[in-house]
Amino acid sequence: MTKEIIQERLNQAFSGAALQWAEPWGMLECTIPADQNLAIATFLFQELGFQFLTDITGIHYPEQEGKELGIITHLHNLKDNIRLRLKAFVPVAAPDTHSLTSVFSGADWMERETYDFFGINFVGHHNLKRILNVDEMDYFPMRKEYQMEDPTRLDKDDEMFGR
Amino acid sequence: MVEKHIQLAENSVEKETTTINLGPTHPATHGIFQNIMEIDGERVIKTEMTVGYIHRAFEKIAERRPYSQITPLTDRLNYCSAPINNFGWHMTIEKLVGLEVPKRVDYLRVIIMELARIADHLVCNSVIGVDTGALTPFTYVFQWREKIYEIYEGICGSRLTTNIGRIGGFERNFTDDTWKKIHDFMEGFPAVLKEFETLLTRNRIFMDRCIGAGPISAERALNWSMTGPNLRAAGVDYDVRVHSPYSSYNEFDFKIPVGSAGDVYDRYLVRNGEMWESYRIIQQALDKLKGMDSSIFHADAPEFYLPEKADVYTKMEALIYHFKIVMGETDLPPGEVYHSVEGGNGELGYYLVSDGGRTPYRLHFRRPCFIYYQAFNEMVAGGLFSDAVVTLSSINVIAGELDA
Numbered sequence: 001m002t003k004e005i006i007q008e009r010l011n012q013a014f015s016g017a018a019l020q021w022a023e024p025w026g027m028l029e030c031t032i033p034a035d036q037n038l039a040i041a042t043f044l045f046q047e048l049g050f051q052f053l054t055d056i057t058g059i060h061y062p063e064q065e066g067k068e069l070g071i072i073t074h075l076h077n078l079k080d081n082i083r084l085r086l087k088a089f090v091p092v093a094a095p096d097t098h099s100l101t102s103v104f105s106g107a108d109w110m111e112r113e114t115y116d117f118f119g120i121n122f123v124g125h126h127n128l129k130r131i132l133n134v135d136e137m138d139y140f141p142m143r144k145e146y147q148m149e150d151p152t153r154l155d156k157d158d159e160m161f162g163r
Numbered sequence: 164m165v166e167k168h169i170q171l172a173e174n175s176v177e178k179e180t181t182t183i184n185l186g187p188t189h190p191a192t193h194g195i196f197q198n199i200m201e202i203d204g205e206r207v208i209k210t211e212m213t214v215g216y217i218h219r220a221f222e223k224i225a226e227r228r229p230y231s232q233i234t235p236l237t238d239r240l241n242y243c244s245a246p247i248n249n250f251g252w253h254m255t256i257e258k259l260v261g262l263e264v265p266k267r268v269d270y271l272r273v274i275i276m277e278l279a280r281i282a283d284h285l286v287c288n289s290v291i292g293v294d295t296g297a298l299t300p301f302t303y304v305f306q307w308r309e310k311i312y313e314i315y316e317g318i319c320g321s322r323l324t325t326n327i328g329r330i331g332g333f334e335r336n337f338t339d340d341t342w343k344k345i346h347d348f349m350e351g352f353p354a355v356l357k358e359f360e361t362l363l364t365r366n367r368i369f370m371d372r373c374i375g376a377g378p379i380s381a382e383r384a385l386n387w388s389m390t391g392p393n394l395r396a397a398g399v400d401y402d403v404r405v406h407s408p409y410s411s412y413n414e415f416d417f418k419i420p421v422g423s424a425g426d427v428y429d430r431y432l433v434r435n436g437e438m439w440e441s442y443r444i445i446q447q448a449l450d451k452l453k454g455m456d457s458s459i460f461h462a463d464a465p466e467f468y469l470p471e472k473a474d475v476y477t478k479m480e481a482l483i484y485h486f487k488i489v490m491g492e493t494d495l496p497p498g499e500v501y502h503s504v505e506g507g508n509g510e511l512g513y514y515l516v517s518d519g520g521r522t523p524y525r526l527h528f529r530r531p532c533f534i535y536y537q538a539f540n541e542m543v544a545g546g547l548f549s550d551a552v553v554t555l556s557s558i559n560v561i562a563g564e565l566d567a
Contacts, residue, residue, distance in 0.1 A: 024498055024499050025258060025259070025498065025499070025500045027501055052385055053388045054388065054503075055529040057527040060525075074514070074529075078385075078399075078406070081407075083407075083501070104388065105388075105537075106387045106388030106534055108537055109534065109536075113533075117222075130215075131214060132214065132215035132218040133215065133218065141220070142223060
């Protein structure tokens, strides 16, 4: 199994999905449609040996209209020692994607954490509720509109060295 | 799984099972997290784990901090092996900017990382002893953890949350006193570990409490994304040091101890085996260091590595770089990297997205114990309640890492 075979097999099996490939810093990366993530993960699990889920996390790009929220999944083929990063983008207005819990049990808390911080809705997750933050919280704190410091404070203005 | 043995009258207000809380503050949890356990007599039926009691929003804080100020945040993840976290973060930055560090730095890092692994495993394994009723090994090996902390102290000045090293190397060279402490440790440690094993490994009470407690199969452990000694105890030889070598680990000759049953006893044995291997790695690193130029302890990377104080007062460039680094004004190249290291309890990953600014656009920590702790319910269901307590101490859950 090589990176080329993975690209070829995946392109073949999901020819309608317009997969985009990249390889930043030596890690194979594929941008996939968010509604096909479960099908692709299942295919990778069953056919290409990606049976280890390293991580699921989110990212927020407020300026990318219609693709504000990203779901980043790291998979690992332990047999051939190949890592693969899957990226899927969803609009912030309807942040729906499929849950991978039916393939990877370990996705459970990773998805709960991603939901907790980014509000990404993993359809099919059996217990999608907040995990690290309090249940009463009514916003998703890792989104970029929530600043670390209180933006109304004048004494904390650091336009010289702040982001 | 659990047979029904209590017969209650219809409409009884009594329940067949009892719900108890193990935690949030309970000696058996060794940290702040809650396990709501439904038990039937002595048997555990179901556990619901609640985490997040010490969540400190590190990922959000990191988005506002320059990279050098993120190292202290990583200390507070798995604080039993903080140097591994620090170096892991430094290596992530080095990977992003394409910085090559000298071989000597690699070996020095390996020595400290393996010492940290020994410290971490000493705590975890001796705590299994404490939870099974043997306090002596714990107090005994803690002396030796103390010696490791003194080595950290000689290098960076702090002990638990170390903030050790800098991007590109170390803040200062190891002193003769530190080398003496390392050599003293290497001399005395094998006898101690041997004695520790003599106290526990073939101890009848310890074996009876540990064998068969909290087992997990290799297949399930992989499916739960477990890593580290817990996965290896189940029989999968996945080790980041071998699969994705960093810091010249590919030059070292060491074995990956694996278990078969994935129970508490196997986890204990795997950790002990790893301590022996760590010891061997340190020996090899010390051998490799012989004959190397002992004045090298950092890479030549003026943009990232703080210059000598004497140079700051006398040289213009040093002053500029000093100012830029201290004020956090060095921009990172834009890009996305994932770097992982074998932490004390599993694959500790850093997913860093940089947009070219002075701080990360997004930084995510893959915390191994957050991920494998979710399998706790499966590991203890159907077993005795006392097994659940031992299981909890054997999987090395560190609250700081759990909640980030």
